[in-house]
Amino acid sequence: MFEKLMHWMQANNVLPRISDTERQALEAGDVWIDGEFFSGHPDFRRMLDSRYGRLSAEEQAFMDGPVNELLSRADCNEIALSRRVPQDIVDYMAEQGFFGLIIPKAYGGKQFSTLARSAIMAKVTPHSGILSTYVVIPNTLGAAELLVEYGTDDQKEHYLPRLASGEYLPCFGLTEPTAGSDAASITADAEAFRDDKGDVSLRLNFRKRYITLGPVANLISLACVLRDPDNLLGKGEAPGITVVLIHGGTPGLKQGDRHEPIGEAFPNGPLVGENVVVNADNILGGRDMAGSGWRMLMESLAGGRMVSLPASAIGSIRTVSAVTGAYSMVRQQFGLPIGRMEGVATPIGRLNALAYMTEGARVFGCTAVDDGINPPVVSGVMKAYTTELARQCGTDAMDVFSGAGVMQGPNNIIGRGYCSAPVAITVEGANIMTRTLMVFGQGAIRCHPHALNVVHAVENDDAKAFSKGMRGWIGHFFANMGRTLGHGLTRGAFVRVPDVDKATKRYYKKLGWAASRFAFFTDLALFFVGGKLKVRGNLTGRYADALAWMLLGFSTLRRFEAEGRQPADLALVHYSLRLSLAKVQEAFEGIYENFDGPLGKVLRAVSLPLLRINRLARLPDDHMAVASAGVSQRIDAQSRRLNADIFMPENPDSGVGRLFDAFTRVHEVAPLLERVKTAQKDGRLPAGDADALAKAALEAGVLDADEAARVDAARTARLAAIEVDVFDEDEFFARAVSNPSDPRRKAA
Template sequence: MFEKLMHWMQANNVLPRISDTERQALEAGDVWIDGEFFSGHPDFKRMLDARYGRLSAEEQAFMDGPVNELLSRADCNEIALSRRVPDDILDFMAEQGFFGLIIPKAYGGKGFSTLARSAVMAKVTPHSAILSTYVVIPNTLGAAELLVEYGTDDQKEHYLPRLARGDYLPCFGLTEPTAGSDAASITADAEAFRDDNGDVSLRLNFAKRYITLGPVANLISLACRLRDPDNLLGKGEAPGITVVLIHAGTPGLKQGDRHEPIGEAFPNGPLIGENVVVNADNILGGRDQAGGGWRMLMESLAGGRMVSLPASAIGGMRTIAAATGAYSMVRQQFGLAIGRMEGVATPIGRLNALAYMTEGTRVLGCSAVDDGINPPVVSGVLKAYTTELARQCATDAMDVFSGAGVMQGPKNIIGRGYCSAPVAITVEGANIMTRTLMVFGQGAIRCHPHALEVVRAVENDDSAAFSKGMRGWIGHFVANMGRTLGHGLTRGLFVRVPDVDKHTRRYYKKLGWAASRFALFTDLALFFVGGKLKMRGNLTGRYADALAWMLMGFSTLKRFEAEGRQAEDRVLVDYALRLSLAKVQDAFEGIYENFEGPLGKLLRWVALPLLRVNRLARLPDDRMAVACAAVSQRMDAQSERLNADIFMPENTDSGVGRLFEAFHRVSEAAPLVDRIKAAQKDGRLPAGDPDSLTDAARKAGVLNADEANQVAAARQSRMAAIDVDVFSESEFFDRAVQATRDDRRHAA
């Protein structure tokens, strides 16, 4: 029976077909907690046992010392205007080891953990996206990462110490006009030939674009498609995708031209090669790695998706949340801090909850990588969803800052980040592609308990393996059908939950309930959509949404447990889980509405109304949003803990420093201002801004001289913090002219 079923599935393309490159991608990396959700029966005890890492003493000292000093030295406004990082800043970074965070100590690097590298990037990026590229690329997408893993002994000895010192500044040449998210379609060509000395060399021709640090790098890791017509390397006539190291100045290589990225114009540009010749020993990993580049690409891209891009996005969200809460208490309208208005408090509450949730996801994901786990599906989720949330958070912050976020200049602390938000959306695979193709497209096969086994059996025409796999799959399907029905009727009452905070137990039960439905509908998608899944991007995107929000919801719960069940954080957990479960509910409704065929009609007309009645959750209510907003609207032990490792400059002349100085002064003076307000109510003081009545309050005996001075100082600081930049006509146009002159001078 199973043999006939296998032949029918082969003939009717029931299951998704897997190309050679897709197979390598599926076989690369690991299944992690994502597999628990695909199982339909998540083991929360085992999931909570996953390590939630912390920085070592050495790593924390680096964060508190060199990182803070770097950001204090680097004038983010001047860097943005000049579009370059000053040489003295780059020298400082080299001296302090910023270029070698990923490189082992044996080769002169820092040998930091993934979590520490992520933390550094999260702290640097909100200060300056241009500066951040000099940290991100050398420590995730440069040559060092691949050399550590694949380099020959000679390559490691030569390159790694020089990369750690900053003698080599790397870039990674992958994207082409016709190869973006589909890295397998690169056309950069390398042909092996025997040179005049009788050795094997490579002749390369390529046209790359969007290469970060491309204009300034002196060591390029170039992804190309290697041909070897005479089989000189012993890998056949077409070894395939290969990574080759090319030095700046190699004849035929053209670099230095620039693209102009939106927002902050970080170094980015094309790399052109015409008959560039290098020795075959320049293959990264040596000649034995000819054709081994696809796995390198998958691992390198997964590193960017798990580490650098989520770190940058989440660091931005945390900084935005802290700054927006502070600004909402410093800025006043109608005699009231705008943060006290519900309409303003609501987006601030959302910012705080999302910052809490995504920081938990970042730490948990990086901890897995440090434990030797490389989960490509989870890294895709982190990249796509944290960068999208960061864009939404930037919009919320702009709504609160309003004019202070619009008017550019040194005092504007969020404008450049808002403008730069689309950049992270597009790199390392555009979010549209990651969401609609990668997350569920890989996850449905890779993370499913039985699907990959069955697909392999069908492709290999192995009836014994197919029979074994299908028996397991049928049992899995029937079990999840029963679990989904049971959990739906009891609203997850019988989901097993380990010893957790009693306040959060209900969220584990709902996640378990959601997981059973997710697993059941994954099977339905594989059975009824099958080989057409790649074409049903809207449907697979909704599956990706459900998985992503379950993962982020669980990460929130893991953080809460790992940090000691801080009672004051429960409001953030409540908001994050309500939001996560409501998003999962929306995803399921979309799946029910858009499933095709007879099953789709049944889901739309019968199951969907029941799904909407028996909801997983509703969106957080207004009271919860206002309570969440208060977290960043006060200065106390909780806000200090949650804002740890966000850069808070001591220089009160900077925009961020000025804002938090005002926030501190206004917070301390608040009880005194309340006394002025009380005096206004009983008629002892006239109407007006309370903190503008210090002289009258002192004369009326409401405040003493010291208290009046404190309120006056707070007002002065507050007014300075809400001020925006003003330029004379000559200054306004000179800024643009000078920037143009600087660009032309350096181009020449």
């Protein structure tokens, strides 16, 4: 029976077909907690036992010392206007080891953990996106990471110390005009030939674009398609995708032209090569690694997507959360801080909860990578969803800052980040592709307990393996059907939950309920949509949404447990889990509404109304929003703990420094202002802004001289913090493009 079923599935393309490059991508990396949700029966005890890391003493000292010193030295406004990182800043970075965070100590590097590298990137990026590229690129996917993992001994001895010292500044050449998210379609060509000395060399021709640090790098890791017509390398005539090291200044290599990224013009530009010749020993990993480039890229990206872009996005979310809460208490309208208005508090509450949630996901995910787990599906979720959330958070912050957010200049502390948000959404695979193709498309096969084994059996025409796999799959299917019905009727009452804080127990039950439905509907998608999943991007995107928000919700719970069940954090936890579960509910409704065929009609007519009646959760209510907003509107032990490792300049003349100086002063005089307001109600003081009545309050005996001076100073600081930049005519036009019709500007 199973053999006939296998042949029917082969003939009718029931399961997605897997190409060679897709197979390498599927086999790269590891299944992690994503597998628990695809199982439909998550073991929360085992998931909570997964380590939640902390920085070592050495790493924390680097964060508190050199990182803070770097950001104090680097004038973010000057860097943005000049579009250059000053040489003295680059020299300081080299001296302190910023270029060798990933490199082993034996080669002169810091050998920091993934968590530490992520934390450093998260701290640097909100200060200056341009400066951040000098930290991110050398310490993520590129020469150093690939050399550590795959380099020959000679390559490691030569390159790693020079990369650590900053003598080599690397970039990675992957993207082309016709190869973006579909990286396997690169056309950069390398042909092996025997040179005049009788050795094997490579002749490369390529046209890359969007290469970060491309204009300033002097060591390029180039992804190309290697051809070897005479089989000189012993890998056949077409070894395939290969990574080749090219030094700046090599004849035929053209670099230095620039693109102009939106927001902050970080170094980015095309790389063009015409008959660039390098020795075959320049293949990263040596000649034996010819044709292994795709596997290198997939294995590195499996963990790499967990690091740089999520760190940059989450660092921005945390910073925006902190500064928006502070601004809402410094800015006053109608006689009270705008943050006390529910309409303003609502986006601030969302910001604070997302900052808590995503930081938990960052630490949890990076810890997994440090423990040797490289989960490509979770990494894809982290990249796509944190960068999108950062964009949404930027919009929320802009709504609160209002005029102070839209007027550019040194005083604007959110504008450049807001404008730059699309960059992170675009690079390392556009989010729209990651969401609709990779997360569920890869997860449904790789993370499913049985699907990959069955796919392999079908491809290999292995009836015995197919029979074993299908028996397991059928059992899995009916088990999850039963769980889905049972958990739906009891609203997850019988989901097994370990010893957790009683205030959060119900969220585990709902996540377990959601997981059973997700796993059941994953099987329905594989059975009834099958090979068409690749073109059903809207449907797979909704599955991805459900998975992503379950992962983010659980990461929130993991953080809460790891940090000692802080009671003050429950406002953030409640908001985060209500939001997560409501997003999962929304994703399920979208799946029910858009499933094709007769099953889809049944789902829409019968199941969808029941789904909406018996929903997982509704969006957070107004009371939850206000409670969550309060976290960043206070200065106390909780806010200091949550804002740890965010860069807070001590200089009160800088934008962020000035804001927090005012926030601190306003917070400190709040009890004094309550006395002034009481006196106003009693008729002893006139109406108006309480902090404008310091002199009158002194004369009326409401405040003493020291208190009145503090109130007056707080008002002065408050008014200074909400100022926007003003330029005279010469200054204003000096910032403009001097010659917009310059013929030297061209397409690349």
